[in-house]
Amino acid sequence: MGEVDPAFIQALEHRPKPHSIEAQNIPLIDLSPLIKHPDSLSGLVVEIGDACQNWGFFQVINHGVPSKCRQKVESAARKFFALPKEEKRKVSRDEGNPFGYYDSEHTKNVRDWKEVFDFAVQNPIIIPASHEPADMEMKELFNKWPESLPELREACDEHTAEMEKLAFKLLELIALSLGLPKDRLNGFFKDQTSRVRLNYYPPCPAPHLTLGVGRHKDTGVLTILAQDNVAGLEVKRKTDGQWILVKPTPDAYIINVGDIFQVWSNDKYESVEHRVVVNSEKERFSIPYFLYPSHYTWVEPLEELINEQNPARFKRYNWGKFRATRNYGNLKKLNVENIQISHFRI
Numbered sequence: 001m002g003e004v005d006p007a008f009i010q011a012l013e014h015r016p017k018p019h020s021i022e023a024q025n026i027p028l029i030d031l032s033p034l035i036k037h038p039d040s041l042s043g044l045v046v047e048i049g050d051a052c053q054n055w056g057f058f059q060v061i062n063h064g065v066p067s068k069c070r071q072k073v074e075s076a077a078r079k080f081f082a083l084p085k086e087e088k089r090k091v092s093r094d095e096g097n098p099f100g101y102y103d104s105e106h107t108k109n110v111r112d113w114k115e116v117f118d119f120a121v122q123n124p125i126i127i128p129a130s131h132e133p134a135d136m137e138m139k140e141l142f143n144k145w146p147e148s149l150p151e152l153r154e155a156c157d158e159h160t161a162e163m164e165k166l167a168f169k170l171l172e173l174i175a176l177s178l179g180l181p182k183d184r185l186n187g188f189f190k191d192q193t194s195r196v197r198l199n200y201y202p203p204c205p206a207p208h209l210t211l212g213v214g215r216h217k218d219t220g221v222l223t224i225l226a227q228d229n230v231a232g233l234e235v236k237r238k239t240d241g242q243w244i245l246v247k248p249t250p251d252a253y254i255i256n257v258g259d260i261f262q263v264w265s266n267d268k269y270e271s272v273e274h275r276v277v278v279n280s281e282k283e284r285f286s287i288p289y290f291l292y293p294s295h296y297t298w299v300e301p302l303e304e305l306i307n308e309q310n311p312a313r314f315k316r317y318n319w320g321k322f323r324a325t326r327n328y329g330n331l332k333k334l335n336v337e338n339i340q341i342s343h344f345r346i
């Protein structure tokens, strides 16, 4: 067993099991009907709705994202994380700006075994200057790109444009699966605050004690994840709470609904906990795209989905302030639970 800094060590109950359950994978959905039969999507819509309800997670194939574009961003990410630390630290995240490189993120107050590089999809993005509810000041945030690796920005821009197209296709299919008009949710994204992360998980000498990312739920609308061919993502199965390892499917993207969909759907589509296990031999890379609405969005159960029998289960909350509060908590590493949608439960 190798030595690791105690900051990385998970409490006993959160440590990964020596043998993850691989038997049943999350649903695999073929998106080719979007191209082949755009006028008869009912089968696809049912598949997506079932996956959102039963798992909160699914993988998609035939999604229309060119493999070349994905290979290019994966290769640029590998080059970035292979740079010397001093070079990566030239684009470090700082107190005022959460975008850029960071190697000491904590999830639930335990350090993750990873390095990340974050950027916003729109540049600059506008978000509240502080988490204080009464403070109405806004600020602009700009991305930071490494000067010594111009291909990183180019590859990320191309891949992000593809992620955006896929995100809106999925958003429309999920809206249909909830019985809504397909463009019902599109208006929330005019000034979207979506972001992308490059994750790098180095080999770990004590993978049974640590996690690449601790257990968490995604706060946004939906997440599209590209993982390489090294397994690591584990999803908490809704039926029995077991951690299920998601087997990599070449060229597929993994989709999950986030907290905002849980609130919009009034608990029909739950945001599901997930985490990342690491291993002692292989490094692993992944690229999540987090679809977020504009900062001025008030998140609440959609009026078409509530009625007297199924009243709203959440109070509304402001997305910009929610994110600002979460960022503040992460930065200060407060020894209290981070802001969660459960705090808005009625």
Ligand SMILES: O=C(O)CCC(=O)C(=O)O
Binding pocket: 197, 199, 213, 225, 227, 232, 233, 274, 275, 276, 285, 286, 287, 288
């Ligand atoms: O690397 C993965 O498979 C998942 C990453 C993740 O959950 C995150 O970055 O929030």
